[in-house]
Amino acid sequence: MMKKTLITLAAALMIFTGCAAKKSDGKTNFSAKESPKIDISKFDPEREKEALAATPPVIWTEVPGVKDAMLNYFDYFGFCVSYNNSFREPLLQKGLPIHASVITMENEFKPDFIFGWNKFNKFTEFRGEDGKYYKVPADIPDFKQMDSILSDMKKLGLKLRGHTLVWHSQTPLWFFQKNYGFNDEKELVGPDEMNARMEWYIKTVLEHVAEWEKKNINGEHMIIAWDVVNEAASDNATDTNFLRDAGTSNWFAIYGNETFIVNAFRYANKYAPKDVKLVYNDYGCASPAKNKAICKIIDAIQAAPDARIDAAGMQTHIGIYDSAKAFETAVRNFLAKGINVQITEMDVANGNSSYNAMKLKDVYYTWIKMFIDNRKEPGKNGIEGVTLWGVRDEWTWLNSMHKGHTQYPLLFNDKEFHCKPAYYGVMEAAQK
Numbered sequence: 210m211m212k213k214t215l216i217t218l219a220a221a222l223m224i225f226t227g228c229a230a231k232k233s234d235g236k237t238n239f240s241a242k243e244s245p246k247i248d249i250s251k252f253d254p255e256r257e258k259e260a261l262a263a264t265p266p267v268i269w270t271e272v273p274g275v276k277d278a279m280l281n282y283f284d285y286f287g288f289c290v291s292y293n294n295s296f297r298e299p300l301l302q303k304g305l306p307i308h309a310s311v312i313t314m315e316n317e318f319k320p321d322f323i324f325g326w327n328k329f330n331k332f333t334e335f336r337g338e339d340g341k342y343y344k345v346p347a348d349i350p351d352f353k354q355m356d357s358i359l360s361d362m363k364k365l366g367l368k369l370r371g372h373t374l375v376w377h378s379q380t381p382l383w384f385f386q387k388n389y390g391f392n393d394e395k396e397l398v399g400p401d402e403m404n405a406r407m408e409w410y411i412k413t414v415l416e417h418v419a420e421w422e423k424k425n426i427n428g429e430h431m432i433i434a435w436d437v438v439n440e441a442a443s444d445n446a447t448d449t450n451f452l453r454d455a456g457t458s459n460w461f462a463i464y465g466n467e468t469f470i471v472n473a474f475r476y477a478n479k480y481a482p483k484d485v486k487l488v489y490n491d492y493g494c495a496s497p498a499k500n501k502a503i504c505k506i507i508d509a510i511q512a513a514p515d516a517r518i519d520a521a522g523m524q525t526h527i528g529i530y531d532s533a534k535a536f537e538t539a540v541r542n543f544l545a546k547g548i549n550v551q552i553t554e555m556d557v558a559n560g561n562s563s564y565n566a567m568k569l570k571d572v573y574y575t576w577i578k579m580f581i582d583n584r585k586e587p588g589k590n591g592i593e594g595v596t597l598w599g600v601r602d603e604w605t606w607l608n609s610m611h612k613g614h615t616q617y618p619l620l621f622n623d624k625e626f627h628c629k630p631a632y633y634g635v636m637e638a639a640q641k
Contacts (some may be wrong), residue, residue, distance in 0.1 A: 217377070220309060265627075266627035266629070268625050269632075282584045283580075285595075286309060286595050287309040287311035287367075288597050289314075289554065290313070291314075292317045292358055292361075293602070294554060300624075306367060310367065311594065312368070312369055313369070316379070317358060318358075319376065319379040320376070320381065320410070323355065323443060324349050324350050328381070328390075330348055333345060335409040337401060337403075338408065339404070343391075350413070355417070355418075359425070363425065369433070370553070371434065372553075375441075376438070377457060386405070388543075388577060389533065400468065408472075408476045415481050417436075417447070433486065434488055435488065436553070437487050437488060437489065438474070439491070441489075442505065443499070446499050446501065467505075470506055471513045474489075475515050477517070487518055488520045488522040489507065489522060491524065493524075494521070494536075494596075495531070495535045495538070495539045499553065502522065504542060523543075523553065524553050525576075526554060526555070526558070526607075528558050529557055529565075548590060549592070550583075550591065550593070552592060553578075556598045556599060556607060557619075558618055560611060564615070566617075568627060569629070570629075570631050572631075573638070577639070578638040597619060599619050602616070602617045602629075603624075620632040
């Protein structure tokens with residue numbers, strides 16, 4: 210039985226060979242320097258179905274890297290990874306450099322994690338832009354975990370997207386409260402003091418990263434982009450009320466308008482290197498009302514002379530029946546603002562439907578092809594990078610959103626990181 214299986218696998222692998230190499234026509238060609246490798250460019254879809262059905266799935270370290278297939282089209286391709294929960298798996302670390310060039314930490318760069326879930330014990334003072342001095346933490350953050358992440362990514366030859374600086378969620382309540390919540394103070398501070406706290410936080414994080422880069426990699430950037438503000442637009446946006454309200458956002462509760470968003474981009478521009486991309490990130494971007502709301506946010510940022518926004522981050526948490534055409538319209542609305550687009554958190558939920566591997570493959574093929582059709586090119590704004598929100602199905606956050614219905618939203622599955630048909634859909638899209 211084992212002999213028969215090996216013969217079948219060998220026969221199937223004769224359909225594919227090679228590792229990624231550039232052709233003069235700009236497409237990716239796979240030569241036979243490493244084995245087994247899959248030559249998508251010579252792959253007949255019917256034979257693919259037969260091979261996938263007849264053989265054990267191929268492990269993700271034994272196939273051409275997605276990042277190489279995307280190299281002709283995008284500045285980077287990557288995945289979201291949980292540093293605390295899954296990063297230590299050896300097969301994950303072995304495969305990430307093959308398939309990705311840029312990683313997004315699922316949680317570990319969010320304020321709660323940067324602060325280490327701690328409350329500080331010492332104060333210092335920070336001079337706000339209004340000229341007044343405000344109390345800020347003196348003994349947090351300590352950046353131990355951030356430094357570990359930067360070091361580990363350096364070892365793997367990977368870069369990072371920073372996610373995220375300003376968010377209504379996963380930011381400690383005390384950060385917004387008078388006297389930082391000491392003495393049971395629950396009232397929120399005013400905009401001037403919050404400006405100082407926000408500027409102090411952004412300055413502290415960005416300057417620490419710059420110091421680490423200078424010390425460890427001669428100033429080369431490990432973090433190539435930051436989601437400066439995350440998910441500030443309302444899901445029920447109107448022309449006049451287009452932001453999350455005070456019931457869901459302490460930022461809005463303090464400011465009452467988009468000033469905090471604009472100021473976040475002003476401060477990020479002040480302290481971030483000019484070649485590090487500053488991004489506004491959100492979900493549901495294809496909704497006409499929300500798309501319009503995000504365009505209003507972009508307009509407000511661009512109207513501030515000392516603010517900078519380089520890209521709209523479109524999370525792209527989609528379902529198997531979502532329209533790529535409607536999404537493409539949203540992409541082009543953002544591009545019309547003179548900025549680029551980053552696909553920041555893509556996954557494909559099957560929702561209440563049963564998992565259909567070939568349907569998922571078709572979805573990935575269609576959407577990646579649409580991304581490629583709208584890619585950034587010299588002298589033309591476009592999609593400049595793609596990130597998938599997870600590596601293998603078992604780790605997806607979507608199971609918590611669809612309780613009782615297991616989700617299969619990604620390119621790889623099980624502990625062996627087997628390639629699903631969706632992987633081949635991505636690779637085929639890159640050949641067209």
